[in-house]
Amino acid sequence: MKKDPRPVGEPSSIFRFSQPGGAGKFENPTLIVAWDEDAGRLGPKVVQHINRKLGAKSFCEVEPTSFFSLEGVAVENDIAQFPEGKFYYCEGTPLRGNQRNDLVVFKSNEPRFERHKFLDGVCDLARHYCKIRQLYTLGGTISSIAHTDSRRILAVFNQEQIQQELSGFGLENMNWQGPPAISSFLLWAAQRKGIPGVSLWTEIPFYLAASEDFQAIKATLSFLDKRFDLALDLTELDEQIMRQNAKIDRLRQDDTQIDRYIGMLESKLALSADEQGELSKKVAEAL
Amino acid sequence: MSIIFYEEPELKDPVMFCGWPGIGNIGLTAIDTLRVVLKAEEFGEIEPWDFFDPQQVRIANGLLKELEFPSNKFYFQRLEARPEHIRRERDSIFFIGQQQPGEGPTRYAQGQKAYEMANLVLDVAEKFGCQRVYTSGAAVTQIHHTARPRVWAVPNKQNLIAEIKEYDNTILMSQIEGRSDQGVITGLNGLLLGVAKKRGLEAICLMGEIPYYLQAAPWPYPKGSKSVLEVLLKILDITVIPSASSGQALSKLDQSARKVEENIEGFLESLFAAEAVPPEVRDEIEKLRHISREPGPITEEEQKKIMEHIDELFDQRPWKDEKGPPTGGGTQ
Numbered sequence: 001m002k003k004d005p006r007p008v009g010e011p012s013s014i015f016r017f018s019q020p021g022g023a024g025k026f027e028n029p030t031l032i033v034a035w036d037e038d039a040g041r042l043g044p045k046v047v048q049h050i051n052r053k054l055g056a057k058s059f060c061e062v063e064p065t066s067f068f069s070l071e072g073v074a075v076e077n078d079i080a081q082f083p084e085g086k087f088y089y090c091e092g093t094p095l096r097g098n099q100r101n102d103l104v105v106f107k108s109n110e111p112r113f114e115r116h117k118f119l120d121g122v123c124d125l126a127r128h129y130c131k132i133r134q135l136y137t138l139g140g141t142i143s144s145i146a147h148t149d150s151r152r153i154l155a156v157f158n159q160e161q162i163q164q165e166l167s168g169f170g171l172e173n174m175n176w177q178g179p180p181a182i183s184s185f186l187l188w189a190a191q192r193k194g195i196p197g198v199s200l201w202t203e204i205p206f207y208l209a210a211s212e213d214f215q216a217i218k219a220t221l222s223f224l225d226k227r228f229d230l231a232l233d234l235t236e237l238d239e240q241i242m243r244q245n246a247k248i249d250r251l252r253q254d255d256t257q258i259d260r261y262i263g264m265l266e267s268k269l270a271l272s273a274d275e276q277g278e279l280s281k282k283v284a285e286a287l
Numbered sequence: 288m289s290i291i292f293y294e295e296p297e298l299k300d301p302v303m304f305c306g307w308p309g310i311g312n313i314g315l316t317a318i319d320t321l322r323v324v325l326k327a328e329e330f331g332e333i334e335p336w337d338f339f340d341p342q343q344v345r346i347a348n349g350l351l352k353e354l355e356f357p358s359n360k361f362y363f364q365r366l367e368a369r370p371e372h373i374r375r376e377r378d379s380i381f382f383i384g385q386q387q388p389g390e391g392p393t394r395y396a397q398g399q400k401a402y403e404m405a406n407l408v409l410d411v412a413e414k415f416g417c418q419r420v421y422t423s424g425a426a427v428t429q430i431h432h433t434a435r436p437r438v439w440a441v442p443n444k445q446n447l448i449a450e451i452k453e454y455d456n457t458i459l460m461s462q463i464e465g466r467s468d469q470g471v472i473t474g475l476n477g478l479l480l481g482v483a484k485k486r487g488l489e490a491i492c493l494m495g496e497i498p499y500y501l502q503a504a505p506w507p508y509p510k511g512s513k514s515v516l517e518v519l520l521k522i523l524d525i526t527v528i529p530s531a532s533s534g535q536a537l538s539k540l541d542q543s544a545r546k547v548e549e550n551i552e553g554f555l556e557s558l559f560a561a562e563a564v565p566p567e568v569r570d571e572i573e574k575l576r577h578i579s580r581e582p583g584p585i586t587e588e589e590q591k592k593i594m595e596h597i598d599e600l601f602d603q604r605p606w607k608d609e610k611g612p613p614t615g616g617g618t619q
Contacts, residue, residue, distance in 0.1 A: 039610055116336040117337065139609070140610065141609060141610055156351050163350065171349075173350075174609070175347055178343065178344070179343065180609065181610050184354065185340070188341070188344075188354040199609075
């Protein structure tokens with residue numbers, strides 16, 4: 001891969017450019033960020049869908065040496081993994097007046113070291129090189145809802161203006177005080193640089209957290225589709241939701257205890273820790 | 288990576304005192320209590336985000352309100368601003384850090400970040416004319432929690448040895464049986480001593496003793512802090528009148544030391560009663576209650592055995608963030 005020789009300021013030292021995208025090529029771009037380790041595989045699956053449907057091309061990646069442990073490689077599902085943080089460019093559909101709403105997608109593992117430097121660099125590249133207008137982070141938030149319930153999307157904004165701008169999109173305001181996820185750290189870093197941003201937290205039933213929650217993935221994609229006029233075809237996800245629901249229905253029929261647990265969640269009743277553990281285990285096995 | 292000054296006070300020949308969290312928070316508590324006794328004022332801080340991850344976020348009605356990082360603050364106290372009833376000879380600067388910067392899963396400072404932090408702290412020391420720096424921490428040793436902890440002192444220059452020998456209840460490494468004159472000071476307390484030496488600054492680390500079976504305990508050990516504070520007050524020639532407002536901080540430390548000692552007694556008794564530790568471990572800890580402070584009756588092997596049992600009891604659970612609890616449960 002050849003390095004882009006154009007200066008992009010300080011962040012260039014932590015990035016390697018593979019495609020000279022050129023700031024002039026992005027039109028009204030928005031940055032969408034997804035982290036690889038996510039409940040219900042929400043973030044990675046949403047950006048995978050967008051990238052595939054919109055023909056995204058990778059143009060830049062983070063040099064891993066400062067941010068990840070390189071003592072060896074992890075093996076997951078028999079495959080050797082390697083941490084990465086990649087930027088993709090998706091050209092939006094031309095709208096009225098031929099104006100486009102392009103997307104810049106950043107899909108990454110969470111950095112282990114130098115997290116502020118990493119997030120600051122992402123913001124600098126997005127703002128100075130891509131000229132992004134807004135930032136969206138994606139993530140799943142584990143909830144005690146049943147898989148048959150609809151998925152709410154909770155939102156955290158870093159400016160009131162963007163909160164007002166998205167007020168008609170069915171997002172629900174989050175309230176939380178406690179340890180922050182990396183998306184909140186990024187949202188804060190963006191706030192300091194004057195980049196309007198929102199973190200979207202889509203509800204994931206706890207017993208689907210370790211699997212893929214297609215309904216949550218679809219809910220998030222539907223929001224992005226509506227927000228950016230992406231004209232996404234989501235029929236593939238409808239089929240995946242049906243297949244997943246059918247498998248859980250079979251489990252409910254075969255196991256009355258599991259049926260009772262899910263029925264309790266549907267009735268907004270809480271399960272004990274042991275019951276939650278049993279439900280999560282059996283659903284994971286069934287899927 | 289920078290230092291923010293709210294004001295730049297003119298100080299006369301100041302001494303710097305640095306405190307960070309560590310075993311039993313002995314050093315941090317000692318230095319911070321001294322800061323309160325002297326009524327030192329905050330005047331600057333080190334920007335935390337390049338050293339630490341945020342610990343707390345506050346989100347209200349969908350808006351990101353605040354991201355909170357561990358603080359690293361500087362305080363000062365001038366001669367002319369001294370509190371009533373306190374006699375002192377020199378101005379003071381305090382550095383209080385809420386966390387040690389590290390790389391990887393360690394609670395102690397190490398690596399490039401720690402070196403950068405040590406240099407930033409000493410930049411402030413030199414900017415305001417400090418020639419002497421004190422750090423403080425814990426000395427893990429074979430004493431019983433009912434015994435009065437001594438203070439181990441390690442200077443970074445030979446000429447400080449004679450001065451340390453004058454300190455009450457204080458010993459040098461060479462005076463500790465079985466240690467010869469060697470040891471290691473982990474974390475920023477040690478690193479700062481080294482970096483100060485490199486810069487030609489005098490530095491002394493004062494370490495309050497803590498029983499080895501409490502080194503992994505999640506609670507503070509104010510008894511060790513009290514011993515360090517007594518030495519610091521002597522060094523600064525400070526006499527605190529208990530009835531004065533500055534004396535309240537010392538009374539609070541005294542009360543806390545007594546309370547923690549009672550709690551440790553109760554905790555160990557409940558462990559022994561529940562047979563959570565083997566009887567021989569109980570006997571080994573109890574031996575320390577009745578012996579002199581010098582090591583001897585308990586071997587390293589026995590110490591290791593006690594620690595294996597005690598450490599298990601101090602295990603702590605992981606946290607959760609906006610992503611929710613590890614096994615599900617609720618919606619934020």
